Structure formats: C-alpha cells, structure tokens
C-alpha cells in the first residue's frame with residue numbers, strides 16, 4: 753500500500769527467508785525473537801525489526817517511528833496483489849474493465865502489468881490515504 757517492495761513469508765523455513773533477504777537487500781519484519789538472535793542479524797549484516805504488537809496498524813506505526821520510512825514511501829505505486837510496479841493508463845485503455853460509474857467519475861488509472869488489475873482513486877483509495885496520513889504525516893500523491 754505504501755509502495756515498498758515487500759514479500760510475505762509463511763513458510764517454516766527461516767533459513768530460506770534469511771538467505772533471500774540477504775541476497776535481495778531486504779529488511780526482515782518479524783514477531784520471532786529467534787530471528788533477532790541469529791548471528792547474521794545480531795552482527796548487523798542483515799537488518800531486522802522485531803515487531804512489538806500483533807496489530808497491523810500498531811506494527812505500521814512502530815515501523816514509521818523506528819525506521820524513518822516515510823521519506824521513501826511511494827504510496828499506491830505497487831500492485832497490492834503481486835508487488836509489481838503499477839503503470840499509468842488513460843481512461844480509454846481501461847474502459848472495458850472498470851464499472852461504468854467509475855469510468856464516468858475517475859480520470860486517473862493505474863494498471864498492474866503482471867496481473868492486469870486496474871486501480872483508481874476511489875473511496876477505498878481515499879480511506880487508505882487518510883489512514884496512512886493519520887499514522888505518519890504527509891504523503892506525496
């Protein structure tokens with residue numbers, strides 16, 4: 753949602769996650785204290801953040817506080833489904849794939865080149881933007 757390239761790991765294989773994070777320069781966000789004790793993390797070779805709360809909104813606040821992430825945030829530039837960078841589309845390019853009401857009222861569209869999902873700045877977008885701003889301040893459009 754905030755435009756950070758992110759992956760979700762639900763596997764039991766922590767070593768695989770750590771290897772991939774190292775290879776791709778990722779930061780691990782975890783509730784698992786064992787991850788923090790790994791030599792590669794404790795020694796500072798791999799960045800990791802131990803999340804204090806189970807609540808996703810609290811977790812986001814913690815990240816914004818602890819990592820100064822907002823400067824680099826590019827909200828709504830990545831596909832929420834598959835993490836790919838979105839591409840701007842003209843209304844006529846997406847006409848057949850959005851509801852008629854949306855087509856009449858929205859001028860700006862983004863499309864995911866991977867899954868073809870189309871995004872526009874409707875009420876859901878507005879609500880998410882307000883939520884992000886409530887957590888961290890100014891967000892660029």
Ligand SMILES: [Zn+2]
Nearest residue numbers: 831834864867
């Ligand atoms: Zn997608």
